[in-house]
Amino acid sequence: MSIIKRNNVKISGDGQTPMIFAHGFGCDQNMWRFIAPEFERDHRVILFDHVGAGRSDLGAYDQERYATLEGYADDVVEICEALNVENGIFVGHSVSAMIGALASIKSPKHFEKLVLVCPSPCYLNDGDYQGGFSHQQLEELLEFLDENHMGWSAQMAPLIMGNADRPELSEELENSFCRTDPDIARAFARATFLSDNRADLASVRTSSLVLQCKEDVIAGQQVGKYVEEHLPDARLALIDAYGHCPNLGAPDEVIKAMREFL
Amino acid sequence: MNVAYKNTMDDPEELFENAPCAYVSLHPSGRILRANQTLVDWLGYSKEELAGKSFHDILSAPGRIFYETHFAPLLRMQGFFDEVALDLSDASGTTLPVLANAREVRDTAGDTHSVRVALFRARQRRQYERELLEARRAAEKAREELAALNASLEERVENAVQKRIKLERGLWYERQTAKLREQFVAVLGHDLRNPLxxxxxxxxxxxxxxxxxxxxxxxxxxxxxxxxxSSLIDDMLDLAASRLGKGMAVEMKAVELGPVIQQVVDEVVAGREAARVETQIDLPDPIECDEGRIGQLVSNLVGNAIDHGTEGEAVRVVSGCSNGVLTIRVTNAGGPIPPDVRVRLFQPFSRAEVRAHQKGLGLGLFIASEIARAHKGKLEVESDEKETSFLFKMPQKASQTATQTTKAT
Structure with a gap:
C-alpha cells in the first residue's frame, strides 16, 4: 500500500515550495478548497486525508497506531518523506495544527514554517489552564458522536449533488465529506480531545503562525494565546472570523494572514 | 402589507411564531437574529434573552463541538444540512433532543447573509435511535462472544481429542509393554535355563x-x-534399579578412557565371527567417568551395531573430547530406523518383539541411555538411508580443569 494511496494525497500547483495542508477532526481535505487554490500559483500544494477520513484507505486504519496523535504525526512525516518535502510549509487546522507541530519535532527538516489554524494543545480545563471543556463534557461528546446519523445509515451512500450556483461543488457528495466510520470517528475524537500536548510546544523549533478566530467555541482566544506564548518562535494573528473553521467561513482573512506571514 | 385574514390563525406571522417546529435565524457569526415563540416556549428564555444569545449557547457542550466540527463546515460547503441530531440545552440546563435542518441565505456575492434553522422535537425518535444503536451494539457484542465461544469450543474439542489420542496411545503402549514384559520373563527364564x-x-x-x-x-x-x-542378571538389576527410580549409581574417576574403549571393542569382536570394527580414538587426557559403565555403554552400542549392521561393512567407533564435551560415536551401515521404533528406542522392552534365542534381552539401548543419564550426558540417534549412528555426549568441563591442574602440578 503506497502512502499516496493510503492518505489519498493530491498534488497540484506550479510553485516549488511545498505547502502541505492537513484537515482537522470531522471532515477531510475539502476543508481547504477555498484556501489551497490560492497558493497553487506559487507553491507545490499537497492535500491529503488522515487515515479513516475522506477517501483515505480505511483498510490501513490501525487502532493502535491512531489511538494517539503520534500516529497521525508519523503519517505526516511519511508523506513528506515519500514526496521529498524539505523546507516546506505545513498548514494544519484544529487538531492537525498539533499533529503538524509533533511532526516538526520528529523530523524538523520537512518544514520551514508552520501555519496553525485554530490550534489547541489541550481541550481540557486543567487548573489555571482553560482548554474550554470539562472532562465530563468531553466524555459526553464521545457519547454524542454515536447518536448522529453521520455514517450510521445506509442512506448516507454518496449522492451526486447538483448545485448550479456553486459549480465547484458539483461533484461534491452530499454530507459525505463529514462522513466517517463511527468507530473511527470515536477513536479520532478520543485521540483529539483527550490529548494533552502542552509540554510538546517548547520543543517546536519551526517558525509558526497561530491563526486565532475572534470567537471560537472550541479553541478560544486564551488557548491561541497560550500556544503563541509557549512556542519558542511564533506569532499570533487574530482574524475577524467566527467559529472554528475560518478556512471555510472566512477564507480571505485566512489567506491574507498567511500571505503576511510567508 | 396588512392583509386582512378572516381568521388570525391563518396569519403567516402567527404560523411562524406558533409553528409546530422551532425556527431560528442566525447571523453568520452564530448570533441569534430571530427565534419564534415555539423555541421560546421550549427553552424557557424570553424573546429578548434569546436574541442576545449565540446558537452555541442553546446547544449542549458536546452538541457545540459536533456542530462546529461537522455541521458548520457542512453548511458552508453545501449550503444546507438536513436531519442532523442536536441536543439543545434549555434555561434550566435540561437537554432537549432535536433534529435540525438548516439553509444558508447567501447574498449576490455568495457570502453568507444568514442561516435559517428549523428544529423538530425528537425525544422519542432519538430515544428509539439510541435503543437501536444499543441493540446493534448488543448484537455486535453477542456476535463477538459467539465467535469467541466457537473458537474456544473448537479449541476445547481439539484439546479433548488430543488428550484422548494421547491416552489411547499410552494405553496401547502399556498393553504392548505388558505383553512384552510377559515375553521377556519367559525369554529370561529360557535364557537363564539354557546356560544353567x-x-x-x-x-x-x-x-x-x-x-x-x-x-x-x-x-x-x-x-x-x-x-x-551374570550378564543377564546384571541387566536385570540395572533395569530394576532404574525402574525403582533410584537411577543408576556411577562412580566417577579420572581415567585413561581410550584403552578401555579399545579393550571393550576387542572383546565384543572376539565373540562374533566376521565382525569388523574400525576405531578412531583421540583421548589424550584423562576422562572423569565411571570406567565400567562407559565400557558397558560402548559394549552395548557396538554389539547392537554389529547385530543390526550390514554384513561385511565395518562398524566405526569414533571418540574424542573437544570444547569440554566427550563424544563417542558408533556407526553402522544399514537402513533407517522406522519412526515408530525410534520413538521408543531408549525405553525398556522397546523391541517390536522379544524372541527366544535372540542375542540379548532388548535392554541394551535402554541401559546405555541410563548410563548416559547417570553421567549427565545424552545418547542420541541419527539414522538415514545409508547409516545409523548412536552418539554419546557428556560434559567434561570440570574434569578438564582438573586435568589441567593435575598437569600443572
Missing part, C-alpha cells in the same frame, strides 16, 4: 571324566555360560 543346564551337564562331566584336555574344554564352556548368565 549347560553348567549342570558340565559339572557332571567334570565329576566323572578324568581326561584333562576334555575337562579344560568343559571348564571354558562353563565359564562362558556363567558369564552369559
Amino acid at each position: 543346564a549347560s553348567i549342570r551337564s558340565g559339572a557332571e562331566i567334570l565329576a566323572r571324566d578324568p581326561d584333562p584336555e576334555k575337562r579344560e574344554k568343559v571348564v571354558t564352556l562353563m565359564r562362558s555360560s556363567i558369564a552369559r548368565m
Whole structure:
C-alpha cells in the first residue's frame, strides 16, 4: 500500500515550495478548497486525508497506531518523506495544527514554517489552564458522536449533488465529506480531545503562525494565546472570523494572514 | 402589507411564531437574529434573552463541538444540512433532543447573509435511535462472544481429542509393554535355563571324566555360560534399579578412557565371527567417568551395531573430547530406523518383539541411555538411508580443569 494511496494525497500547483495542508477532526481535505487554490500559483500544494477520513484507505486504519496523535504525526512525516518535502510549509487546522507541530519535532527538516489554524494543545480545563471543556463534557461528546446519523445509515451512500450556483461543488457528495466510520470517528475524537500536548510546544523549533478566530467555541482566544506564548518562535494573528473553521467561513482573512506571514 | 385574514390563525406571522417546529435565524457569526415563540416556549428564555444569545449557547457542550466540527463546515460547503441530531440545552440546563435542518441565505456575492434553522422535537425518535444503536451494539457484542465461544469450543474439542489420542496411545503402549514384559520373563527364564543346564551337564562331566584336555574344554564352556548368565542378571538389576527410580549409581574417576574403549571393542569382536570394527580414538587426557559403565555403554552400542549392521561393512567407533564435551560415536551401515521404533528406542522392552534365542534381552539401548543419564550426558540417534549412528555426549568441563591442574602440578 503506497502512502499516496493510503492518505489519498493530491498534488497540484506550479510553485516549488511545498505547502502541505492537513484537515482537522470531522471532515477531510475539502476543508481547504477555498484556501489551497490560492497558493497553487506559487507553491507545490499537497492535500491529503488522515487515515479513516475522506477517501483515505480505511483498510490501513490501525487502532493502535491512531489511538494517539503520534500516529497521525508519523503519517505526516511519511508523506513528506515519500514526496521529498524539505523546507516546506505545513498548514494544519484544529487538531492537525498539533499533529503538524509533533511532526516538526520528529523530523524538523520537512518544514520551514508552520501555519496553525485554530490550534489547541489541550481541550481540557486543567487548573489555571482553560482548554474550554470539562472532562465530563468531553466524555459526553464521545457519547454524542454515536447518536448522529453521520455514517450510521445506509442512506448516507454518496449522492451526486447538483448545485448550479456553486459549480465547484458539483461533484461534491452530499454530507459525505463529514462522513466517517463511527468507530473511527470515536477513536479520532478520543485521540483529539483527550490529548494533552502542552509540554510538546517548547520543543517546536519551526517558525509558526497561530491563526486565532475572534470567537471560537472550541479553541478560544486564551488557548491561541497560550500556544503563541509557549512556542519558542511564533506569532499570533487574530482574524475577524467566527467559529472554528475560518478556512471555510472566512477564507480571505485566512489567506491574507498567511500571505503576511510567508 | 396588512392583509386582512378572516381568521388570525391563518396569519403567516402567527404560523411562524406558533409553528409546530422551532425556527431560528442566525447571523453568520452564530448570533441569534430571530427565534419564534415555539423555541421560546421550549427553552424557557424570553424573546429578548434569546436574541442576545449565540446558537452555541442553546446547544449542549458536546452538541457545540459536533456542530462546529461537522455541521458548520457542512453548511458552508453545501449550503444546507438536513436531519442532523442536536441536543439543545434549555434555561434550566435540561437537554432537549432535536433534529435540525438548516439553509444558508447567501447574498449576490455568495457570502453568507444568514442561516435559517428549523428544529423538530425528537425525544422519542432519538430515544428509539439510541435503543437501536444499543441493540446493534448488543448484537455486535453477542456476535463477538459467539465467535469467541466457537473458537474456544473448537479449541476445547481439539484439546479433548488430543488428550484422548494421547491416552489411547499410552494405553496401547502399556498393553504392548505388558505383553512384552510377559515375553521377556519367559525369554529370561529360557535364557537363564539354557546356560544353567549347560553348567549342570558340565559339572557332571567334570565329576566323572578324568581326561584333562576334555575337562579344560568343559571348564571354558562353563565359564562362558556363567558369564552369559551374570550378564543377564546384571541387566536385570540395572533395569530394576532404574525402574525403582533410584537411577543408576556411577562412580566417577579420572581415567585413561581410550584403552578401555579399545579393550571393550576387542572383546565384543572376539565373540562374533566376521565382525569388523574400525576405531578412531583421540583421548589424550584423562576422562572423569565411571570406567565400567562407559565400557558397558560402548559394549552395548557396538554389539547392537554389529547385530543390526550390514554384513561385511565395518562398524566405526569414533571418540574424542573437544570444547569440554566427550563424544563417542558408533556407526553402522544399514537402513533407517522406522519412526515408530525410534520413538521408543531408549525405553525398556522397546523391541517390536522379544524372541527366544535372540542375542540379548532388548535392554541394551535402554541401559546405555541410563548410563548416559547417570553421567549427565545424552545418547542420541541419527539414522538415514545409508547409516545409523548412536552418539554419546557428556560434559567434561570440570574434569578438564582438573586435568589441567593435575598437569600443572
